[in-house]
Amino acid sequence: MALRVDLKDRLTQWLVLCILLAGGAAYAHYTYIYLPRKEIIEQLTQEEDKLSRELTVVKTQVQRLAQIREELAQAEAEFAKLQEMFPDEERIPSRLQDLLTVTRRSGTVTTKFVPQPSVQQQYFAENNYKISTSGSYHSIGEMFAEFANFKYPTSIQKMSITVSANLKTEMDNADKHGTVPSTVAAEFDFTTYTSRK
Numbered sequence: 001m002a003l004r005v006d007l008k009d010r011l012t013q014w015l016v017l018c019i020l021l022a023g024g025a026a027y028a029h030y031t032y033i034y035l036p037r038k039e040i041i042e043q044l045t046q047e048e049d050k051l052s053r054e055l056t057v058v059k060t061q062v063q064r065l066a067q068i069r070e071e072l073a074q075a076e077a078e079f080a081k082l083q084e085m086f087p088d089e090e091r092i093p094s095r096l097q098d099l100l101t102v103t104r105r106s107g108t109v110t111t112k113f114v115p116q117p118s119v120q121q122q123y124f125a126e127n128n129y130k131i132s133t134s135g136s137y138h139s140i141g142e143m144f145a146e147f148a149n150f151k152y153p154t155s156i157q158k159m160s161i162t163v164s165a166n167l168k169t170e171m172d173n174a175d176k177h178g179t180v181p182s183t184v185a186a187e188f189d190f191t192t193y194t195s196r197k
Contacts, residue, residue: 083195084151095129095192098150106143107180108135116189120196129190134164134182152192159188 006012096113103110112132119126133143140161147154162185164170170181 095127099131102143102146103133106135106146107139108133108143109182111185112187118194122196124196125194127192127194129192130187131190132185132187134185136180136182137184139180140184140186147190155191157189157191159186161186
């Protein structure tokens with residue numbers, strides 16, 4: 001049975017017209033509404049993915065922020081210690097105070113403290129002093145042990161230890177008064193360090 005379409009029939013014309021209009025409307029909707037919206041959705045999806053990745057990075061950094069702050073606080077404390085060890089300028093009164101404290105603890109007597117010219121190196125300066133002390137053999141050793149325990153680097157050069165010039169008098173006084181005689185005299189160059197700006 002063959003299907004015959006009569007285009008002269010009004011009902012067929014209306015049906016064909018409705019089909020053409022529906023097809024045109026579908027084409028117009030696809031071309032002018034669906035495709036642009038699809039493109040916008042794809043762009044927004046890509047932007048959302050990008051922002052999501054950035055947000056993940058930011059969240060990771062925020063989690064590390066506490067750790068970074070802690071590391072910064074530790075670095076600042078370490079820097080303060082280093083600045084105390086290597087100050088920008090030599091503190092002669094503080095060095096004298098340290099020397100006085102050490103000599104009291106060890107039982108020695110400082111007989112000479114003479115600042116010498118500083119020697120400039122590439123990254124630091126050497127601050128030199130000539131020091132003479134007297135005391136017993138053990139107290140001189142204890143004094144050097146105290147120097148080694150300073151909170152800043154020091155060095156000792158050109159050290160000479162000699163028997164006290166007035167040994168007999170010291171021994172006699174020690175016997176009379178029951179004190180420890182000052183039997184040894186030490187002379188040395190003492191060096192501290194400061195950073196160069």
